[in-house]
Structures are given as structure tokens and as C-alpha cells.
Amino acid sequence: MDTMYGGGDVPRVMLHAYRITIAFLALAWVFILLRVWTRTFVIANFGWDDSIMVLAGLIFTVYCATVLFIATHGGGTVISDFEHLKWLMKLANVAESSYVLAMMFIKISIAIFFARIIAKRQHMIIIYVAIAITVVSSVSTYLYCFLRCGPDLDEYLVRQLTDDCAPVHLDLFMAYQQAAFNTLTDVIFVAMPVVVLWNASMDRRAKVSAGFVLIIATLGAICSMIRFKYVEGVLKIGDFFWHAVNISMWSTIEAGTCIIAACTATLRPLLKSTLDRVQTATSPSSSGTPPPSSSAKSDQQSKHQSLQTIRVPNDDLEYGNIEATESSCALTKPPEYTFVELITMPDSAHLAPESGIDNRPARPDSILG
Structure with a gap:
């Protein structure tokens, strides 16, 4: 055979x-x-x-x-x-x-x-x-x-x-x-x-x-x-x-x-969520300073809340330096992303920001860094 x-x-x-x-x-x-x-x-x-x-x-x-x-x-x-x-x-x-x-x-x-x-x-x-x-x-x-x-x-x-x-x-x-x-x-x-x-x-x-x-x-x-x-x-x-x-x-x-x-x-x-959690967990020990207490953190957030800048490739939309008040917060219309931008943008940029967002800036970085 x-x-x-x-x-x-x-x-x-x-x-x-x-x-x-x-x-x-x-x-x-x-x-x-x-x-x-x-x-x-x-x-x-x-x-x-x-x-x-x-x-x-x-x-x-x-x-x-x-x-x-x-x-x-x-x-x-x-x-x-x-x-x-x-x-x-x-x-x-x-x-x-x-x-x-x-x-x-x-x-x-x-x-x-x-x-x-x-x-x-x-x-x-x-x-x-x-x-x-x-x-x-x-x-x-x-x-x-x-x-x-x-x-x-x-x-x-x-x-x-x-x-x-x-x-x-x-x-x-x-x-x-x-x-x-x-x-x-x-x-x-x-x-x-x-x-x-x-x-x-x-x-x-x-x-x-x-x-x-x-x-x-x-x-x-x-x-x-x-x-x-x-x-x-x-x-x-x-x-x-x-x-x-x-x-x-x-x-x-x-x-x-x-x-x-x-x-x-x-x-x-x-x-992106996993990397953010890892960075949050390791940043206090790496910097050598103790993390702020929950009361101090909430007091700081109540005194000052601002929306940071998000720059989108191929887009003129920008959220920047808009001071939030207790009653209202000025917003612009949400951006529209292409296929590549959707994959490479951080997850916090997928949705339009809402009032009361924390003061941590969103970073348009990639998953590799």
C-alpha cells in the first residue's frame, strides 16, 4: 500500500x-x-x-x-x-x-x-x-x-x-x-x-x-x-x-x-483597566510617599474638580481646563472614533465625560506603555 x-x-x-x-x-x-x-x-x-x-x-x-x-x-x-x-x-x-x-x-x-x-x-x-x-x-x-x-x-x-x-x-x-x-x-x-x-x-x-x-x-x-x-x-x-x-x-x-x-x-x-490598577497599586510604594487617606482624598476632590485635556488623533475635539462647579459642568459633544482609534484609545475616552468625574487625567497611550 x-x-x-x-x-x-x-x-x-x-x-x-x-x-x-x-x-x-x-x-x-x-x-x-x-x-x-x-x-x-x-x-x-x-x-x-x-x-x-x-x-x-x-x-x-x-x-x-x-x-x-x-x-x-x-x-x-x-x-x-x-x-x-x-x-x-x-x-x-x-x-x-x-x-x-x-x-x-x-x-x-x-x-x-x-x-x-x-x-x-x-x-x-x-x-x-x-x-x-x-x-x-x-x-x-x-x-x-x-x-x-x-x-x-x-x-x-x-x-x-x-x-x-x-x-x-x-x-x-x-x-x-x-x-x-x-x-x-x-x-x-x-x-x-x-x-x-x-x-x-x-x-x-x-x-x-x-x-x-x-x-x-x-x-x-x-x-x-x-x-x-x-x-x-x-x-x-x-x-x-x-x-x-x-x-x-x-x-x-x-x-x-x-x-x-x-x-x-x-x-x-x-x-487598560488592568494596567491602571497595577499602576495605582504600585505607584505609592515606588514613589516612597504614603497614599492619602480617604478623608483627605474626598476633601481634596470636593475643593477642586477639573476636566483634563484629551487629544484625539485626527480630531480637533478637546476637553480642557473646564472648571466644574456644584451645579453644572460645561461639556462639548462626544468625539467619533475610527476603527484604529477605538482600539488604541484608553477605555476612558470611549464615552463622553460626565459631571463629577475625578481629577485623574485620561491618557491616550497604547497598551504597550
Whole structure:
């Protein structure tokens, strides 16, 4: 029997796939939970994009569970037992369809996130077109996975062996169109913030802060391109579980990386809040002076309250030196931020200031300093 790997390479590759699946499943849920915590408790702004990302995480969990089960029950080998092969083919259909759905909901969540913070009409049109293509391609591929050999999955293997399923050229078309449109939307969602970041008037640290998120997103697009190379492996019915190892592994990396990148873009307020708490906790000891008492602090705040200056890149809005009184406080209208500014701005600049705000100045710094 000709093999793709020599000697003991097949078990070793399956072991790599097993470890990669567990690692990316765990990392995906860590970042999803951090995102939920940030949107729920830090800024109290849990939206549809967050709900859809949680749904994508659940579907990704189903995909990883089926991949792990297949890997421990004959994945990467040639299976000769008919009943065993019949059962694994059902799981393979579930894995393939759950991957398609997970990627679709990840892209929908990212599109909603962009739609909330991008104001230019041409960018919105690109988002709508990209997500419409993704939904149509993914839904059609999902239905094709279950209906290409009839609606009864118990007869799937029998019909496949008797050549009673959809023609091979249609299999090729559906597999490659889903992979192509998936890669295309990955590139679009990476290129759009890059264009905005390139033209933004920001300091180097702020660009590094936003660029770090884009690097992670770029890795997802690269994984999608690499996965494209192994699409044909899932169409080889003979020794299917042997040929499907590579595409399964890269599908896991792609979906997990996209979830991590999409969630990382929302964690700016959490990181800023954590850094502020660390600085507050360490500043008295580092300066060598004892912290003021609560009574002295409240007395000081009652005597003098002022709004400090916040300068926004590419914006002439400024809050500065406005003396607060007991009855009123003069405010200007809240600023509107671009995508890059929203990521790199501190969380205190996301909302318009209210009367009674403390006298601690907001700093337009990046997460790196």
C-alpha cells in the first residue's frame, strides 16, 4: 500500500493534530471568556457580535470534539471494518459541516464589529458584500455536506461506495468555492484595518498596539491559504481518513486563530483597566510617599474638580481646563472614533465625560506603555 507518510510518521502526525486541536480549543475559549468579561463587566456593552462569537465558539467545540474522536478511533489510517467506517463517516460529515458553520459565524461576528465602528460608506459596502458572499457560500456548502448522498446519513457510505452520490466535479466545485471565498473574506477583513492604520496620524506605540491585533488576524488568513492546498484530500473516498489529516489540522488552526484575533480586538478596555490598577497599586510604594487617606482624598476632590485635556488623533475635539462647579459642568459633544482609534484609545475616552468625574487625567497611550 502506498502511503503519504513513511514508517511511523502517520501516528506522529495524528499526535500533532490531536495536540493542536486541544491547544486551539482551549485558547479559543480563554479569549472568548475574556471578551465576554470585558463587554459585560468592564464596559457594560455586550452586543450581537459578542453573542455570535460565543455561538461560533460552541460550534467550534463540536468540530474539535468530532476531530478528537476520529483521531483516537482510526484517523490518519486505512480503515477496513465496514461498521466502524460507517460510523466515522457520519462524524466526518458533522466535523466538516460544523467547521463551515463556525467559520461563517466568526465572519458574521467580525462584520458586525466592523459595522459598529466604521463610518465610511465605501467600507460598509465592502463589509456587506463580503459577509453576503460568506453566508451564501457557507450555507450552500453546509447543505451540500448532508445532501450530496441523500438525507439519510446511515446510507451515506453505501451510496458513496456504489457511486450513487453527487458527481465528483460538483464535489470539487463546492469544496474549492467555499475555501476560495473563505480565504477572500479573510484577506478583506485583514486589509481593511491595514488601510485605515496606514493613513492614521498616530504615534509609533499606538500603531504597534493596533498592528499587533492585525498580525494575529493575518495568521488566520495565512492558515486559510495553506488549508486551500489540502482541500482535494477530503474528496478522495479511498483512504479518506488517511488523506484528511492535513486539512483537518489546518482547519483547526484557521478557525482557532480567527477566534483569537477577533476577540483580541475587543480586549483593549480590559488591558487598560488592568494596567491602571497595577499602576495605582504600585505607584505609592515606588514613589516612597504614603497614599492619602480617604478623608483627605474626598476633601481634596470636593475643593477642586477639573476636566483634563484629551487629544484625539485626527480630531480637533478637546476637553480642557473646564472648571466644574456644584451645579453644572460645561461639556462639548462626544468625539467619533475610527476603527484604529477605538482600539488604541484608553477605555476612558470611549464615552463622553460626565459631571463629577475625578481629577485623574485620561491618557491616550497604547497598551504597550
